[in-house]
Amino acid sequence: MAKIDVAIIGPGNIGSDLMYKVMRSSCLNMKLMTGIVLSEGIKRAAKMGIETSINGIEAVLAQDDIRIVFDATGAKAHLEHAPLLQKAGKIAIDMTPAAVGPYVVPCVNLDALSQEMNFNMVTCGGQATVPIAYAVNRVADSSYTEIVSCISSKSAGPGTRANIDEFTETTAKALETVAGADRGKAVIILNPANPPLLMTNTIYSIVKNPDQERINRSVREMVEEVQKYVPGYRLRTPPIFDGNKVTVIVEVEGAGDFLPKYSGNLDIINAAAVRVAEKLAVERLMKEKGSDAMSAEKEKG
Amino acid sequence: MKRRIKLVDVTLRDGSHAVGHSFTKEQVMRIAGELDRSGVEIIEVTHGDGLGGSSVNYGFSAVSDMDLIEAAAGVIREAKLGALLLPGIGTIRDLEEAYERGVRVLRVATHVTEADVGIQHIQAAKRKGMCAVGFLMMIHMARPEKILEQARIFADAGADYINLADSAGHLVPDEVRERVLILTEHLNIPVGFHAHNNLGLAVANSIAAIEEGAVYIDGSLGGLGAGAGNTQIEVLQAVIQRYGWESGADLGCLLEAEKEVVPVMQRPQVIDPDSLMLGYSGVYSSFLLHAKRASQKFDVDTKDILVELGKRGMVGGQEDMIVDVAYELSKRKGARRSI
Known part of the structure; x- marks a missing residue:
């Protein structure tokens, strides 16, 4: 199958793990890794035979064939990158909190964003909890959804630590705008236990229609959907009912591509990003390629 | 040596756990008003x-x-x-809104x-x-050197004092001493201490902290707080006076203030077997009432829930x-039954 060329800007932990995931993809071609200094991440990519550059976004803009760009830099940098990528007709998948484009959680709202050129990946907690929050809301109508994400201290990088409010505020917003709860709230806890604990996420929903059977089925189906792109996503505690309150707990074990398995939080946001890229590659870009080829055929004829 | 201690009252914060977060404006006004008259330094x-x-x-x-x-x-x-x-x-x-409403001391707890x-x-x-305070919780889970390293992070960020919290009420006085001492020796900002009475040591641990140089001591009226409660502030004041130290607070006024707390108490603030297990296993004190509720819903023992939480390092x-x-636990129990 033909592959779509992609680039990653920002060869840190997230960028490097993304690279491994893209390299495994059947429809994405890991074309370029760029940074702004000759970092470990750049050297690692070069060693793996990937084209690299330290000219940041410029190197990406110089290549017309690159159609999808993962931006794993920071919010400030992405605000600069976004208009440039847009102008160059490249799809941006934004791993930062910049939120230039709409939030996307692939199993929930990707299909509804068919014309977008810039996708924001919310937060790790958002990727882990919005699917369940949505699954409950779609059958039970949630007036309030609250999530608690617990990640191991070791997997919380300096960016998360310095901006912990961004996590709670962004995730809460996604519970409302993507999952559909009337009101959302998010809490994040860092746990330093050693060996590190897997990421756990508790999703509480206060619902208008506590139909247990429908909620159970909806949640089960959603877990299977997420497992299609995050194999380590598991239902830890199936829906527990207490009047109009529904409690679900999921855990995320990372794939261990580049980051350790306990970093399920980083794994799920990356896996979701690659899922977005793959769906766009197959459903949007390949079709464009196909229709170009067809119109070329016609001209010939 | 004449010690000058500053009392920090947490009746209307840690005590909130003990009353299921049910405080009303009237209760807060009555209790905060009495506390203000009694001469405590900070009312949280x-x-x-x-x-x-x-x-x-x-x-x-x-x-x-x-x-x-x-x-x-x-008030x-x-x-x-x-x-x-x-x-x-x-x-x-949230902190900016709290400031607008009148808060002047913010304690940041991690x-x-x-x-x-x-x-x-x-x-x-x-x-x-x-006034910004770096508040380190669950200090029984770290060695003194680690605590100093973490306190320095808060100090470097601009904290006005560092508060150490024995959130599980697990420490014995010598363990409090080594943790307070390393900070008073190495930091140039004051140190505070927050106890829980799960092992009956809240006042003794607070005294140990004072002897190692802690200045700010948390307490609550009637000990109202999570688990077996906090250091009972009126008892602490009496003990401080027995030592010949000064806090600026008035014992008689604190005893008057305590009367305002009696009607809001939902259960006696005592060391029941479950709160004892919190302290013994080193579990976060506010888990207590949640564990009691879960114990009823899932028909498992509160003690077993608490011990397992401790084992898991929550x-x-x-x-x-x-x-x-x-x-x-209920699944395991069910599995045993079906065998």
């Missing part, structure tokens, strides 16, 4: 889990933090009004190994001109894992 008023703590996970507040803070601000003349904030639960937006998540909140409080804020543990 917030949901037990800090600003933004009102939630399914920690329990909803009957009256919002901001309304209670405003009510307290209206406080001498003391400073404080609030607690746990990064990951409350945000800078797990003992995670101080860096609170740097931005300390800085935000300082920008507002507030930290403050992980109340959601109480249901996880209770569910798992």
Whole structure:
């Protein structure tokens, strides 16, 4: 199958793990890794035979064939990158909190964003909890959804630590705008236990229609959907009912591509990003390629 | 040596756990007013889990933090009004609103190994001109050297003092001493201490902290607080006077204030077997009432839930894992039955 060329800007932990995931993809071609200094991440990519550059976004803009760009830099940098990528007709998948484009959680709202050129990946907690929050809301109508994400201290990088409010505020917003709860709230806890604990996420929903059977089925189906792109996503505690309150707990074990398995939080946001890229590659870009080829055929004829 | 101690009252914050976050404006006004007259340094008023703590996970507040803070601000003349904030639960937006409503002391509480998540909140409080406090929880889970390293993160961010919290009420006096001493020896800002009475050592541990140089000591009227409660502030005041130290507080006034707390108590503030197990196993004190509720729902023993939470290394804020543990224990029990 033909592959779509992609680039990653920002060869840190997230960028490097993304690279491994893209390299495994059947429809994405890991074309370029760029940074702004000759970092470990750049050297690692070069060693793996990937084209690299330290000219940041410029190197990406110089290549017309690159159609999808993962931006794993920071919010400030992405605000600069976004208009440039847009102008160059490249799809941006934004791993930062910049939120230039709409939030996307692939199993929930990707299909509804068919014309977008810039996708924001919310937060790790958002990727882990919005699917369940949505699954409950779609059958039970949630007036309030609250999530608690617990990640191991070791997997919380300096960016998360310095901006912990961004996590709670962004995730809460996604519970409302993507999952559909009337009101959302998010809490994040860092746990330093050693060996590190897997990421756990508790999703509480206060619902208008506590139909247990429908909620159970909806949640089960959603877990299977997420497992299609995050194999380590598991239902830890199936829906527990207490009047109009529904409690679900999921855990995320990372794939261990580049980051350790306990970093399920980083794994799920990356896996979701690659899922977005793959769906766009197959459903949007390949079709464009196909229709170009067809119109070329016609001209010939 | 004549010691000068500053009392920090947490009746209307840690005590919030013990009353299921049910404080009303009238209760807050009565208790805060009496406390103000009694000469305590700081009166802390917030949901037990800090600003933004009102939630399914920690329990909803009957009256919002901001309304209670405003009510307290209206009656406080001498003391400073404080609030607690746990990064990951409350945000800078919350602390700014609390400031607008009258809070002047912000205590930023993180797990003992995670101080860096609170740097931005300390800085935000300082920008507002507030007194900012770095508050390290569950200090039994770290060695003194680690605690010093984490306290320095808060100090470098601009904290005005460092508060050490034995959130599980697990420490014995010598363990308190080594943890306080390393800070008073190496930091040039004051140190405070917050006890829980799960092993009956709250007053003794507070005295040990004072002897190692701690200045700010947390306590609550009648000991009202999570688990077996906090250091009973009127008892602490009496003991401080017996030692010949000074706190600026008046024992008689504290005893009057304590009378206002009696009607709000939902259960006797004693060391029952479950709160003893909190202290013994080193489990976060506010897990107690949540564990009791889960014990009923899943028909498993509260003690077993608490011990398992301790084994798993759960930290403050992980109340959601109480249901996880209770569910798992009930499954195991069910499996045994079906065999």
